Amino acid sequence: MLKYLIVALALCAVAYADEDWKPKTGEEIKNIRVECLKQHPLSSDHIAQLKQLIFPDELEVRQYLECTATKLDIFCSVEGYHADRLAKQFRMDLTEEEALKIAEGCIDSNPQKSPSDEWAFRGHRCLMASKIGDKVKAFVRAKEEEAKKKKAA
Numbered sequence: 001m002l003k004y005l006i007v008a009l010a011l012c013a014v015a016y017a018d019e020d021w022k023p024k025t026g027e028e029i030k031n032i033r034v035e036c037l038k039q040h041p042l043s044s045d046h047i048a049q050l051k052q053l054i055f056p057d058e059l060e061v062r063q064y065l066e067c068t069a070t071k072l073d074i075f076c077s078v079e080g081y082h083a084d085r086l087a088k089q090f091r092m093d094l095t096e097e098e099a100l101k102i103a104e105g106c107i108d109s110n111p112q113k114s115p116s117d118e119w120a121f122r123g124h125r126c127l128m129a130s131k132i133g134d135k136v137k138a139f140v141r142a143k144e145e146e147a148k149k150k151k152a153a
Contacts, residue, residue, distance in 0.1 A: 023089040024072055036067035053137050055124065062117035069120050077116035081107040081123045090127070092135035102130045 024032065040063045046056065055061055069075035074085045083103040091099035106126035110119045127133055 021073060021085060021088075023085075029068075029072070032068055032071040036064050036071065040064040040067050053128070053140060055121075055128065057121060057125075059117065062121040065124050066117045066120035069124065075120050075123070077119075080110060080119060083107055086127065090132050090136060092132065092139060094131065094135065099132060102132050103127070106130065 040060060042050070042060055042064055046058070046061055046064075049056060050061070055065065066075065066077070069081070070077070072085075072089060073082070074089055075081050081103070083100060086103035086107075087096055087099035090103075094102075106123050108119075108122065114122070128136070
């Protein structure tokens with residue numbers, strides 16, 4: 001058990017030390033979502049909810065969200081969310097300082113020792129309820145409208 005903890009801590013340390021980290025592109029995010037759906041299949045109901053930006057607090061959804069956050073390199077199951085990376089990945093049209101302040105307000109050290117999927121979900125829920133979440137929702141809706149217009153043309 002201890003060796004797994006050491007390996008996990010080492011992986012998190014490497015992730016934190018990586019100054020070359022860059023926000024993922026839309027294509028990279030899409031590929032990560034596909035990978036995570038393969039690893040953590042969701043029901044058609046859950047997929048429909050996620051498309052509407054509704055994130056039910058259910059094991060399958062939490063595991064999927066943890067998978068995506070981990071593969072985005074913004075979450076580590078030992079250290080939690082990386083506030084600086086969250087701010088860079090999801091700042092939208094906010095300043096990085098404002099996004100960082102919001103991200104820092106949404107992360108915790110998991111004092112209750114929740115399973116990592118619950119910990120990741122807690123941060124995700126907070127972020128989506130913030131100004132960043134509002135910007136993400138507006139961005140997704142605009143993309144949906146754009147796709148509808150292209151389809152109709």
